[in-house]
Amino acid sequence: MHALLTLTLANIRSYVRDRAALFWTLAFPLVFIVMFGLIFQGGGSRLTLGWADADSSPASAQLRDGFAAQSGLTLVETSRDDALDQMKVGKVDAVIVVPKGYGETLAATAAAGGGTPTSITVYTDPSRSALVGEVYQAVGTVLGVVNLGGRAPLVVPDGQTFQTENLNAISYFVPSMLGLSVMQVGIFAAIPLVGDREKLILKRLAATPLRRWQLVGSNVLMRLLIALAQAVIIVVVGTAAFGVQITGNLLLVAGFVMLGAVTFLSLGYVIASFANTEDSANGMTSMIQFPMMFLSGAFFQIDQMPQFLQVVARAIPLTYLADALRQVMVGGAAFAPLWTCFLVLAAWLVVCFTIAARKFRWA
Amino acid sequence: MQTQGAVTTAPVISVRGLIKRYGDVKAVDGIDFDVMAGEVFGLLGPNGAGKTTTVEILEGLRSPDGGQATVLGVDVANGADSLKPRIGVSLQTASLYPKLTVVEVIDLFRSFYARPRPTEELINALELGERRNAQTRELSGGQRQRLAVALALVNDPELIFLDEPTTGLDPAARRSLWDLIRSLKAAGRTILLTTHYMDEAEILCNRLAIMDHGHILEMGTVGELISKRFRERAVHFDRIEALSEAELSRLPAVTTVKHDSDETLLYTRDVADTIGALLDLTEARGLEPQNLGVRRATLEDVFLDLTGRALRD
Numbered sequence: 001m002h003a004l005l006t007l008t009l010a011n012i013r014s015y016v017r018d019r020a021a022l023f024w025t026l027a028f029p030l031v032f033i034v035m036f037g038l039i040f041q042g043g044g045s046r047l048t049l050g051w052a053d054a055d056s057s058p059a060s061a062q063l064r065d066g067f068a069a070q071s072g073l074t075l076v077e078t079s080r081d082d083a084l085d086q087m088k089v090g091k092v093d094a095v096i097v098v099p100k101g102y103g104e105t106l107a108a109t110a111a112a113g114g115g116t117p118t119s120i121t122v123y124t125d126p127s128r129s130a131l132v133g134e135v136y137q138a139v140g141t142v143l144g145v146v147n148l149g150g151r152a153p154l155v156v157p158d159g160q161t162f163q164t165e166n167l168n169a170i171s172y173f174v175p176s177m178l179g180l181s182v183m184q185v186g187i188f189a190a191i192p193l194v195g196d197r198e199k200l201i202l203k204r205l206a207a208t209p210l211r212r213w214q215l216v217g218s219n220v221l222m223r224l225l226i227a228l229a230q231a232v233i234i235v236v237v238g239t240a241a242f243g244v245q246i247t248g249n250l251l252l253v254a255g256f257v258m259l260g261a262v263t264f265l266s267l268g269y270v271i272a273s274f275a276n277t278e279d280s281a282n283g284m285t286s287m288i289q290f291p292m293m294f295l296s297g298a299f300f301q302i303d304q305m306p307q308f309l310q311v312v313a314r315a316i317p318l319t320y321l322a323d324a325l326r327q328v329m330v331g332g333a334a335f336a337p338l339w340t341c342f343l344v345l346a347a348w349l350v351v352c353f354t355i356a357a358r359k360f361r362w363a
Numbered sequence: 364m365q366t367q368g369a370v371t372t373a374p375v376i377s378v379r380g381l382i383k384r385y386g387d388v389k390a391v392d393g394i395d396f397d398v399m400a401g402e403v404f405g406l407l408g409p410n411g412a413g414k415t416t417t418v419e420i421l422e423g424l425r426s427p428d429g430g431q432a433t434v435l436g437v438d439v440a441n442g443a444d445s446l447k448p449r450i451g452v453s454l455q456t457a458s459l460y461p462k463l464t465v466v467e468v469i470d471l472f473r474s475f476y477a478r479p480r481p482t483e484e485l486i487n488a489l490e491l492g493e494r495r496n497a498q499t500r501e502l503s504g505g506q507r508q509r510l511a512v513a514l515a516l517v518n519d520p521e522l523i524f525l526d527e528p529t530t531g532l533d534p535a536a537r538r539s540l541w542d543l544i545r546s547l548k549a550a551g552r553t554i555l556l557t558t559h560y561m562d563e564a565e566i567l568c569n570r571l572a573i574m575d576h577g578h579i580l581e582m583g584t585v586g587e588l589i590s591k592r593f594r595e596r597a598v599h600f601d602r603i604e605a606l607s608e609a610e611l612s613r614l615p616a617v618t619t620v621k622h623d624s625d626e627t628l629l630y631t632r633d634v635a636d637t638i639g640a641l642l643d644l645t646e647a648r649g650l651e652p653q654n655l656g657v658r659r660a661t662l663e664d665v666f667l668d669l670t671g672r673a674l675r676d
Contacts, residue, residue: 006474010463017462017498199458204514207422207452208475209444363424 003210007218008225014192015222025188026230029181030237036173037242047134050083050095050123051075057103063120063155066142067096073138087123087162094135095123095162109154119158126161128171130243163331171245174238175329176298179322181230182257183292185223186264187285190271193219194281197272203363212362220265227261228254235329248328256328259342260321263349267317269356292318302335317348375400375435375522375553376421382429383416383577390416392577393430398555403548405564406557407662408574414557415455417574418526421555422452435521448476451515455526455557458507461500465491465510468499469517476518489513489543505536512543523547525556529563541566561662573666580669585662592668593660595619595630598637600652602627603645614640621664623673630660 015021049067053060068075076083076092083095098120105118122139124132139157147153196202205215231253238244246253271288275281294300295309296318302310313319324341327334336344374397383391391413398404406414419425421434423443432439437446460468466482473479486492489509494502499510508528515523528544529537544567547554558564564571565585572582581588595618602625611620616633631637634657645652667673 003474006471010460010467010471013467014460014462199461200454200456201459203424204452204454204459206424207447207450207454208472209447210475 004214004218004221007210007214008221011218011222012225015226018192021188021192025181025185025226026233028184029177029230029234032180033170033174033177033234033237033242037170046072046074047094047131047138048074048076048092049135049138050086050092051077052080052083052095052097053077054080054100055098055102059103059106060098063098063102063142063146066145067138070138070141084123084162087125093128093131094125096139097121097123106154117153117156119156121158121160123160123162125163170238170242171330172326173298174234174242174244175325176296176322178231178234178257178329179260179296179318179325180293180298181234182227182260182321183264183318184289185227185230186261186266187268187271187288189219189223189265189268190275190281190285191278193268193272194275195278197361197363198278200363206362220262223265224258224261227257231257244330246329247331252328253325256321256324256341256345259345259349260317260325263317263321263345263352266349266352266356269360270352273356273359273361292316295319296322297335298322317345320344372400373436374398374433375402376404376555377433378417378421378430379432380430381417381420381427381432383413383420383425384428389577391420391427394572394574394577394579396572396579396582398553400553401551402569403544403554403556403567405568405571406555406574407559407561407564407568407571407666408557409559411576412559412574413577414574415526418524418555418557422450422524423447448518449521451518451520451523453508453511453515453523453525453528455530459499459510459514462498464498465495465502468510469513472514472517478519479517480519485513485516488516490539503536504532505539508532508536508540509543512540516547521553523552523554525554527557527559529558529560537563561666565662573662573669575670581665588662588665589660592665593630595632596634596657596659597664598629598631598634598641598655598657599626600641600655601625603650603652605648605650606644610644611641614644619668621667623663623667626654628664628667630664 051064051067053064064075064077067073076086078086080095080097083092083097086092087095099118102118102120109115109117122135124135126132136157136159143153143155143157146155202215235246235253239246267288268285271281271284275284291312295305295313296316297313298318302313302319305313320336320341323335324338324345327338327341376396376398378394378396380393380395381391382389382393394413394417396404406417408414416425420427421432421439423439423446426440434446435449439446460471463471465486469482469485473482486495489512491506491509491513494506499507502510512525512528515525525544529540532540541563544554544556548567556567568585570582570584571588572579573588574580581591583591602622606627608620611617611627611629614629615636616631617629617637618632619630621628621630629637629641638655638657641652663673
């Protein structure tokens, strides 16, 4: 146990003192998040509202014109159900429903000079707090015009919450980036491993009583710690700097981070089994990393890819890790159920472990 | 088994008919030798002779394809794990965790053993005190080798393997490492070392085996190896193409004529006779031997005689 921990510490020290490795696994994901965060936050955001008019009266038409006149706001007129469907997948940001009888009630209340105000229903997604604020700001502006002159308000918004599956870009991106980092921590292990073999460090260790499981164990332990450190950094930056709300269970997040780290580490060992030099390990790592990165749905959603690429996307482990992290962290739309993600990652782990156990050479 | 007085001691290393193949090449081709307790035993030979392969089999890092090797009474083919806590190893290329410091690397290796020697003791013994907090990549070649030897001593081993301990070092660093190995020898340690330096083998080894192409050509003490073949001295000078081998071998007292790359060697029973006749011969031809000198035969001559080529090439 002492040897395992000392070796883990030695690995961590070597790693931390290697600036390049540190940059690629810790700073690089952050740079990416900040970059994307600024892209998605910058510029005046346009608001798209689903507009479902069940009243079809002159009064409701007037209200619609009031909303349409707001700058930076687009209305999509449709039925209530369709509007909510569109909101669910993110085509509209919020939905306003004008109930049947809106015009009559409004006229009656206005004539009586008071009484129960009529209402319009506003559906927003509370997990997108910034957006909710913008929607209510617009609603308030328009209703302020309608209510002007009335001593008591004539129309009040009836706020309803509606859980969407679509995420704003940064919320989608932060868990993706975490998945990507975990992948890198895992498969990048191949490079120092091949380096240690090339430098005969592994051979020197083989001449000591140190067991192979201790050697592998220290590597796993070190990579797990780095992956968890990355997860903490990414979650903290995502929530603190970009207002991403983590809705899910953090233990489950940690669980998937660790499963992902071990799976990709075993893939790293597979690379190290076939690469003879540090350079070739570098090349093979990139060859696996970049296609995986772009096909996993971390940047582009899978259903927007051409059919033949979707087939690949459905096979690679990063797809399932990023999907699981999105589901757990921010309640993103499921590409596959969580247990499927778990099983696919575990299957990759078993396959890679088996190959590495047969092919990995110590000297 | 050797009998020393009345006490019979089992050899620390016993090798019989050891074979190791890489594809069609026999890197080690049926060698036998014993190393006794307290002895510094050298495997001497050029690169590719099979020295490192032999040592790595004895260290438990490679499995033999034939023959038997017993180390500290343990058969290495199936007892390597029980052997590892008892041996110390310094590999040919000493590159160890470039980003860790001297102390960190020593402490790392200490953690592998049940009863390691204190870090300070090792650092002092190996004169690494000034560099204790330097990362190993910042060490000089000599310091790095001393660290490699320190790591081989961490577990206070019964047997130490040093594979080419001074290769690539400058003369001062080599001498400092020789002093170190001699102090280990004086402390009664059993050491198996490989080298392709004659002077190193002569200075450090009690006994040695000359290896080439996977075979042991000759074995014994330095004195035995030399006197067995050469009772003569060697007259040497820069090779002169105009002098035929036949002419040279007809010179008085000459027993053997050898050409070692650009040098001619005349082994002779009477130096004065041979040199006088040589000078007469060259003068008659209007030639003058360059770098003429005399020395007693060395291991270099033994190797040349055994293989027909110089060891240092």
